[in-house]
Every structure is written in C-alpha cells, then in structure tokens.
Amino acid sequence: MILYFSGSGNSLAIARQLAEKLDERVMSLYDAVHADLQGETRIGLVYPTYWLDAPMAVKQLVAQLVLPKNAYTFIVITCGAQTNNAVWSVRRILKQKGVRLNYCHKIRVPDSSAIAFGRNPNDQAWKFDKYASRIDLIAKEIADKRNRLHFSEFDPFGWILNTKTLSQKAYRLTLPAINSEKCIGCGVCTKVCPQANISLIDKKAVMSDRCTLCLACLHFCQQQAVEIAGKPTIAERQYHHPNVKLRDLLRRE
Numbered sequence: 741m742i743l744y745f746s747g748s749g750n751s752l753a754i755a756r757q758l759a760e761k762l763d764e765r766v767m768s769l770y771d772a773v774h775a776d777l778q779g780e781t782r783i784g785l786v787y788p789t790y791w792l793d794a795p796m797a798v799k800q801l802v803a804q805l806v807l808p809k810n811a812y813t814f815i816v817i818t819c820g821a822q823t824n825n826a827v828w829s830v831r832r833i834l835k836q837k838g839v840r841l842n843y844c845h846k847i848r849v850p851d852s853s854a855i856a857f858g859r860n861p862n863d864q865a866w867k868f869d870k871y872a873s874r875i876d877l878i879a880k881e882i883a884d885k886r887n888r889l890h891f892s893e894f895d896p897f898g899w900i901l902n903t904k905t906l907s908q909k910a911y912r913l914t915l916p917a918i919n920s921e922k923c924i925g926c927g928v929c930t931k932v933c934p935q936a937n938i939s940l941i942d943k944k945a946v947m948s949d950r951c952t953l954c955l956a957c958l959h960f961c962q963q964q965a966v967e968i969a970g971k972p973t974i975a976e977r978q979y980h981h982p983n984v985k986l987r988d989l990l991r992r993e
C-alpha cells in the first residue's frame with residue numbers, strides 16, 4: 741500500500757507511477773489514518789518537502805497511523821531541490837511507533853512554491869524528463885526489498901528553521917490568503933484543501949488556522965483569488981502536475 745500526501749499533485753503522480761510498477765494500491769494519508777493496514781506486507785509513504793522538512797500535516801498524520809511492524813517500509817520524497825529533514829523527521833515518528841524504515845529516496849520535480857518567490861513552476865517542466873529513470877530505479881530497489889536510505893541524514897539548519905519562532909516567520913512567505921474582492925465563492929478551494937481549512941461564509945472563501953502550506957487552493961483557483969503576501973497571483977504561474985487533475989485532489993468527505 742502506498743500512502744500519499746499531495747498539494748499540487750507531484751507526490752500523487754509519483755505515488756501512482758510507483759504503484760503501477762509495484763502492483764500496489766494508493767491511498768491518501770487522510771484516509772489511511774482510518775484504515776486497517778495490519779495485513780499489508782509493504783507500506784510506502786510519498787510526500788513533498790516543505791520548508792526543508794516534511795509538511796506539518798504529514799507529520800501529524802503519520803503519528804496517527806496504525807502501521808504493521810513487520811512490513812517493508814519505504815519513503816519517497818518529492819522536492820524542488822533537496823529533502824533536508826523531510827525523511828529524518830518522519831523516520832523519527834516511525835521509530836517511536838516501533839516501525840523500521842527500510843528504504844528512502846527522492847525525486848526532483850517542479851517546485852510548487854516557486855510562485856511565492858516570483859518564479860514560474862511550469863518553467864521547471866524539464867525535471868519530468870529526468871525523473872522517469874529515477875522512478876524505474878526506485879521501483880526496482882523497492883521490488884528487490886533493498887535496505888538503503890538515500891538522503892535521510894539530519895540537517896541542523898532545517899531543524900533550526902522549523903523551530904516555532906523561526907518557522908512562523910518563514911512559513912508566512914508561502915502562506916496563502918483569500919483576496920475576497922476576487923473570490924466569487926465557487927468553493928473549489930474549500931474542496932481541494934486537504935486540511936478542510938477553508939469554508940464559505942456569505943459566498944466568500946474564508947481560511948482558518950490549519951493551513952499546511954500545500955498551496956492547492958492557490959494553484960487551482962480559477963479567479964486567482966488566492967494570493968501570498970498580498971501579491972497578485974498570475975494565472976500562467978499556477979501549477980499542478982500535468983497527469984493530476986483537480987478531481988484527483990478533491991477531498992473526500
């Protein structure tokens with residue numbers, strides 16, 4: 741079973757590709773916390789790097805999972821460049837549960853946060869050409885039950901950045917907010933937010949405080965009404981993995 745978390749679809753696309761090659765099933769981490777996984781002989785986790793670490797939601801969800809102790813367990817991280825502590829911190833949570841991580845690797849994909857820094861994630865589509873062979877390699881190593889942790893080392897800088905005081909400042913640089921003048925109340929953001937953090941009040945989207953920074957709301961808003969730090973969102977810079985559609989990411993109630 742491959743469990744995923746995904747905002748702009750990169751991790752979902754890779755979870756699906758791995759599942760196809762390994763003849764496995766995929767399940768959202770949100771569903772997995774309610775699922776019986778005890779019969780699984782192989783458990784995979786596929787999720788992104790956010791701010792040099794695993795997304796907050798991933799850490800919270802993995803902590804809630806009831807996992808089989810003897811399954812072959814692997815992590816595949818998606819990232820724009822580097823994974824830093826994205827494996828280290830989840831491996832620590834697994835360890836606390838008595839689950840040993842057998843394998844991990846990373847795949848570089850377009851950086852969905854580039855939009856927050858005035859760049860276009862779609863300009864990084866060249867990364868797709870490179871990752872096909874990496875997926876083949878990862879699938880083979882997992883099928884062979886290799887015990888190998890690529891890119892799992894602890895990064896002190898990533899840890900410092902994610903301490904409470906600093907993270908609050910850093911996270912603000914990628915924290916989405918609704919521009920209510922542009923919002924038409926279509927409700928797409930309320931359904932695509934994996935954290936159920938957005939609701940409609942008087943036909944306007946309103947955010948609560950459970951944002952995990954995945955930016956699904958920003959990338960999928962057809963009105964470009966989700967912005968970061970008050971800067972207008974440019975439609976050409978909105979991004980999602982080309983093989984993942986909005987309907988694939990809609991939250992199941």
Ligand SMILES: Cc1cc2nc3c(=O)[nH]c(=O)nc-3n(C[C@H](O)[C@H](O)[C@H](O)COP(=O)(O)O)c2cc1C
Pocket residue numbers: 745746747748749750751752787788789790791792793818819820821822823849850851852853914953954955
């Ligand atoms: C808020 C945020 C922070 C990010 N931080 C990093 C980072 O620290 N290092 C990195 O290589 N990529 C970073 N990225 C890029 C993502 O890891 C990458 O685009 C990932 O594939 C997104 O996966 P998803 O579409 O499944 O959510 C960040 C993306 C977001 C949205």
